[in-house]
Amino acid sequence: xxxxxxxxxxxxxxxxxxxxxxxxxxxxxxxxxxxxxxxxxxxxxxxxxxxxxxxxxxxxxxxxxxxxxxxxxxxxxxxxxxxxxxxxxxxxxxxxxxxxxxxxxxxxxxxxxxxxxxxxxxxxxxxxxxxxxxxxxxxxxxxxxxxxxxxxxxxxxxxxxxxxxxxxxxxxxxxxxxxxxxxxxxxxxxxxxxxxxxxxxxxxxxxxxxxxxxxxxxxxxxxxxxxxxxxxxxxxxxxxxxxxxxxxxxxxxxxxxxxxxxxxxxxxxxxxxxxxxxxxxxxxxxxxxxxxxxxxxxxxxxxxxxxxxxxxxxxxxxxxxxxxxxxxxxxxxxxxxxxx
Amino acid sequence: xxxxxxxxxxxxxxxxxxxxxxxxxxxxxxxxxxxxxxxxxxxxxxxxxxxxxxxxxxxxxxxxxxxxxxxxxxxxxxxxxxxxxxxxxxxxxxxxxxxxxxxxxxxxxxxxxxxxxxxxxxxxxxxxxxxxxxxxxxxxxxxxxxxxxxxxxxxxxxxxxxxxxxxxxxxxxxxxxxxxxxxxxxxxxxxxxxxxxxxxxxxxxxxxxxxxxxxxxxxxxxxxxxxxxxxxxxxxxxxxxxxxxxxxxxxxxxxxxxxxxxxxxxxxxxxxxxxxxxxxxxxxxxxxxxxxxxxxxxxxxxxxxxxx
Numbered sequence: 001x002x003x004x005x006x007x008x009x010x011x012x013x014x015x016x017x018x019x020x021x022x023x024x025x026x027x028x029x030x031x032x033x034x035x036x037x038x039x040x041x042x043x044x045x046x047x048x049x050x051x052x053x054x055x056x057x058x059x060x061x062x063x064x065x066x067x068x069x070x071x072x073x074x075x076x077x078x079x080x081x082x083x084x085x086x087x088x089x090x091x092x093x094x095x096x097x098x099x100x101x102x103x104x105x106x107x108x109x110x111x112x113x114x115x116x117x118x119x120x121x122x123x124x125x126x127x128x129x130x131x132x133x134x135x136x137x138x139x140x141x142x143x144x145x146x147x148x149x150x151x152x153x154x155x156x157x158x159x160x161x162x163x164x165x166x167x168x169x170x171x172x173x174x175x176x177x178x179x180x181x182x183x184x185x186x187x188x189x190x191x192x193x194x195x196x197x198x199x200x201x202x203x204x205x206x207x208x209x210x211x212x213x214x215x216x217x218x219x220x221x222x223x224x225x226x227x228x229x230x231x232x233x234x235x236x237x238x239x240x241x242x243x244x245x246x247x248x249x250x251x252x253x254x255x256x257x258x259x260x261x262x263x264x265x266x267x268x269x270x271x272x273x274x275x276x277x278x279x280x281x282x283x284x285x286x287x288x289x290x291x292x293x294x295x296x297x298x299x300x301x302x303x304x305x306x307x308x309x310x311x312x313x314x315x316x317x318x319x320x321x322x323x324x325x326x327x328x329x330x331x332x333x334x335x336x337x338x339x340x
Numbered sequence: 341x342x343x344x345x346x347x348x349x350x351x352x353x354x355x356x357x358x359x360x361x362x363x364x365x366x367x368x369x370x371x372x373x374x375x376x377x378x379x380x381x382x383x384x385x386x387x388x389x390x391x392x393x394x395x396x397x398x399x400x401x402x403x404x405x406x407x408x409x410x411x412x413x414x415x416x417x418x419x420x421x422x423x424x425x426x427x428x429x430x431x432x433x434x435x436x437x438x439x440x441x442x443x444x445x446x447x448x449x450x451x452x453x454x455x456x457x458x459x460x461x462x463x464x465x466x467x468x469x470x471x472x473x474x475x476x477x478x479x480x481x482x483x484x485x486x487x488x489x490x491x492x493x494x495x496x497x498x499x500x501x502x503x504x505x506x507x508x509x510x511x512x513x514x515x516x517x518x519x520x521x522x523x524x525x526x527x528x529x530x531x532x533x534x535x536x537x538x539x540x541x542x543x544x545x546x547x548x549x550x551x552x553x554x555x556x557x558x559x560x561x562x563x564x565x566x567x568x569x570x571x572x573x574x575x576x577x578x579x580x581x582x583x584x585x586x587x588x589x590x591x592x593x594x595x596x597x598x599x600x601x602x603x604x605x606x607x608x609x610x611x612x613x614x615x616x617x618x619x620x621x622x623x624x625x626x627x628x629x630x631x632x633x634x635x636x637x638x639x640x641x642x643x644x645x646x647x648x
Binding site for chain 2: 063096100104115163
């Protein structure tokens with residue numbers, strides 16, 4: 001995918017497989033199954049998919065935060081950050097990357113802050129861990145970060161406890177925590193899912209602004225295509241532990257190629273369309289212990305034919321630069337017309 | 341009681357009260373201290389403990405008699421409380437007040453050090469077992485099962501055989517080493533649930549190492565049960581010391597501790613209840629005061645209680 005002349009890859013994920021051993025021999029849940037993508041400096045890459053498609057496990061795997069057991073990242077997976085394979089890094093070196101060069105914000109601001117420490121203490125923590133700054137200097141940094149993320153009265157707010165803040169304010173604190181060390185990559189796992197819509201917009205704008213100021217790359221994980229449309233440069237669509245489509249954001253919305261992406265787009269309510277029943281993709285994501293044979297989407301796909309059951313398609317080039325889809329329709333586009 | 345000892349007693353009381361008042365005043369400025377002093381009983385508990393510690397430190401000034409001297413074995417045995425003998429005398433004509441004051445040194449020392457050791461050890465073992473799980477957990481917790489199954493008196497008797505009468509440090513260590521099992525189970529259970537919380541994952545994502553995660557993120561959230569168990573632990577240690585002394589393997593006579601005073605006075609409990617009543621009251625007072633202070637500490641460490 002790396003075209004000549006394009007910037008060097010910052011974070012390269014190749015053939016990532018993260019499996020979970022389930023209880024009592026129900027088998028192995030292949031939560032992330034052979035996922036590859038690249039993240040370039042300064043860009044926002046959206047990872048989209050419904051619950052259970054493996055997007056959160058992918059993000060946790062990058063920093064090796066998958067609880068082990070029951071989870072484990074299989075040998076042969078590669079997560080390369082600035083030329084080093086994070087999966088093979090000794091733990092102390094890995095810790096020096098976490099929070100320092102690659103930071104993460106979590107979905108639930110209500111539970112991701114330690115209730116017994118002030119927000120200032122928690123924001124200062126990464127600076128103390130990675131840069132060994134003094135407590136008073138760290139406090140200054142915390143106040144500065146709070147100002148940066150738009151907390152009113154940062155001098156006072158630094159001494160507040162998490163329970164004294166609203167969800168939106170807590171998410172701002174989480175962002176401040178993640179960005180103290182000016183990481184090169186920010187992994188944002190559903191950063192706005194737990195917030196109401198107006199706050200969502202504010203938080204996403206804040207992330208955009210900080211990204212431009214700090215020049216970091218953002219891995220934006222979400223189930224919300226609206227979020228992706230407004231904030232991502234490129235999109236990776238995941239389904240059933242696999243990447244099913246990757247494209248520049250505009251191309252994806254203009255010409256969704258994989259039927260799953262098509263379904264997702266159709267399921268977004270539109271303000272400019274006549275009111276109709278919301279489209280839903282029929283069926284459910286199959287269990288991760290028993291993915292269907294062939295194309296994993298075929299049981300829910302309106303176009304599926306014999307070949308889809310027999311053989312899983314690779315990621316096929318659609319013709320638009322950087323746009324690939326894991327679907328046989330790319331090779332037989334007439335079948336799409338026939339169905340319509 | 342001489343005028344000097346009354347004066348010393350009075351000074352100790354005033355000092356304790358003033359110390360608590362000064363702390364309270366200072367505390368009004370900090371939120372954490374304000375939470376600590378929110379309940380009136382905490383101030384009382386702290387005052388009583390301060391007084392007892394001061395009395396133990398200033399024992400020679402506050403005790404009118406030599407605690408181990410038999411004043412008059414013929415005429416002064418089992419005297420009821422009076423102005424001369426504030427809390428009466430015991431079977432061997434020793435002044436109970438003096439013995440209670442000197443006994444505070446031994447009992448408070450054993451109580452504090454023994455409980456501190458037991459709680460630290462229990463917290464450490466419980467945290468390690470709960471955090472790392474797997475075989476570490478299995479080994480440690482089976483060890484705790486064994487520790488709980490072995491009668492403690494048996495272990496202590498072995499220790500006595502080793503040391504031939506326990507010197508003070510050995511007594512503290514023996515008590516500390518045999519009292520942490522319950523705490524470790526309690527802490528392990530807390531850690532097992534806390535380690536699943538999102539903020540622990542967030543701390544690891546920030547690059548915190550295991551030690552930092554355990555001591556900064558997990559254990560402070562388990563502070564309340566640990567502190568309560570420490571406060572109860574002091575009471576248990578005091579009672580254990582009493583039963584050891586009762587068996588003659590604690591503090592060697594004629595040395596005074598609250599435990600061996602109760603043991604010594606037990607035979608004459610009907611004729612001279614004061615020789616057991618007052619050391620017993622002292623133990624109860626310490627345990628109650630500690631619980632009151634522990635409540636305060638728990639409130640101080642839990643910012644969420646503010647709403648109440």
